Amino acid sequence: MGQARILVVEDEVIVARTITSQLSQLGYIVTGTASSGKVAIAKALETQPELVLMDIILKGEMDGITTASHIREQLDVPVIFLTAYGDEHTLERAKITQPFGYIVKPFTTKDLRIAIEIGLLKHQLERDLRENRDQLATLLNSMSDAVIATNEHGRVTFMNPAAEALTGWQQKDALGNEVAEIFHIVDEITEDTLENPVTKVLREQQVVYLREFTSLITKDGKKVPIGDSASPLKLRPDQINGVVVVFQDLSERRQTKLLEQALEKEQELNRLKSLFISTVSHEFRNPLTVIQTAVELIEMQAANLTDAKRGIYLKRIQGAVQSMEKLMEEVLFMGRAEAKKLVYNPAPLNLEQFCRELIEDFSIVKSSVCEIVFSCYSDRTDAVMDEGLLHYMFKNLLSNAVKYSPRGGNIQFNLVCDSIEKVAIFYIQDQGMGIPEPDQARLFESFYRASNVQSIQGTGLGLVIVKRCVDAHRGKISVTSKVGVGTTFTVILPLNSELSLTEANK
């Protein structure tokens, strides 16, 4: 039993007194009694009761219903009507004031108590509900994430201000519309319309996340990258009553990511540039030291320098000059390729003839070291390619095959022309030392040398040049290798690279 404070509005003095005494008996505090509507309003404002017992029939200008509605306009207080009879019309009117109960006269103390307690409880529950709703509304209105809610048919029932700002739709115009009209999403890259997450949630009955690279098309046709999720609204575990979509604008995040990537790329380029310069100067220093030492030795032994010794020193100088020349040529080639100034001159040539001539030239220099066996598996080997670049390409690949094979090793150089795919396929296969698996992916990086070739001379630029030449032809190069067994480089080039270039540029 509570200590609730109650205002009694009753124009029959005796009835008013009886009710007052019943209320006191029940432990309630009567804040006052009023016999007319006017007085009741004044007393309600003055005494701030927690509940009003209101007789429906009051003498004077205002009856109980009108009085109750005035009080409820100004105070959040529950009103229970006292009525001698319940005619339909009066009850209908009373409904407008949202009554918290009716007590039909004559009533017992018990009836009074039950009506008051239910009225107070109902009022408390309503207040809690209102507070929760207000809190939720404040939360939704102030959150920076956009929220759209729909009913179980996918029609919009709510949008918060962030959703209005992002979609360009006002809630009042969006209410009742198909959600796909307001929340139209596309693939950021292909711009294909994506399935609406609301439809998916209604079908799959579970939370759905927007996939990466989703963009929202706003009311005025702008494309905004967005992210997040859609969740089912369930009153019961097995019944979906609607869907809530929560999303946010990712433009800024996307922009930052792009900037970060550009910065990283720039830093990497700077790092590579410094590495390139330091490695090149280091590579030049080696032969320079050889030359300097040989010259010093010649000077020191000037008087008694034998012809044999002079020959040795001069040979050393010659070797050093040659390796500097080679290095310079490679660096210049790379520079041209990097600056996209690689001269690419495709012209008709016969590949079989080209390969045979190349091997002949090559074998004159290296014949003592390895045997190169050329096989051509096609009758028609006409092509349009850049002969100069082809020369670079295969000279480097054959040099490697020879350099990384034991003396007297056997090297296979095969050519196949596929007239259907319109490509030429070259295989250069050796039975040399092979390339350790972890190194294989990095062979085409400048100055990269595998871990098993430290004792063999080289700068690690040959394959970079090969790759540039292959790229200029819009071809492909790949490697398979096993340590101790051998290595095969496969080069695939379009038979008419000029044609494939024009097609690629279309």
Ligand code: ATP
């Ligand atoms: P250079 O610039 O003088 O050619 P290099 O031969 O070391 O020096 P690349 O031709 O670019 O440089 O080759 C890179 C690395 O790939 C080599 O250092 C070697 O480790 C590995 N490699 C290339 N071809 C072969 C091969 N046929 N067998 C084994 N290892 C190879």
Ligand code: MG
């Ligand atoms: Mg090489």
